[in-house]
Amino acid sequence: MSRRRRGVMSEQFKDELAKDLGFYNTVQQEGWGGIRAKDAGNMVKRAIQLAEQQLANQNPQR
Numbered sequence: 001m002s003r004r005r006r007g008v009m010s011e012q013f014k015d016e017l018a019k020d021l022g023f024y025n026t027v028q029q030e031g032w033g034g035i036r037a038k039d040a041g042n043m044v045k046r047a048i049q050l051a052e053q054q055l056a057n058q059n060p061q062r
Helices: 011-021 024-030 037-058
Strands: none
């Protein structure tokens, strides 16, 4: 029995990250399975950075 996990990132957000990191053409041509593991890792790192920035802006330190 296989279970499919629901993704945390929206498709739109993943597309924006791929464009920002320069491998969106690969995604368009080959799908998400065509990207390198390094690109996937960089995408996760960038998503974490953006989330941390957003949290910092919402909760400025006094």
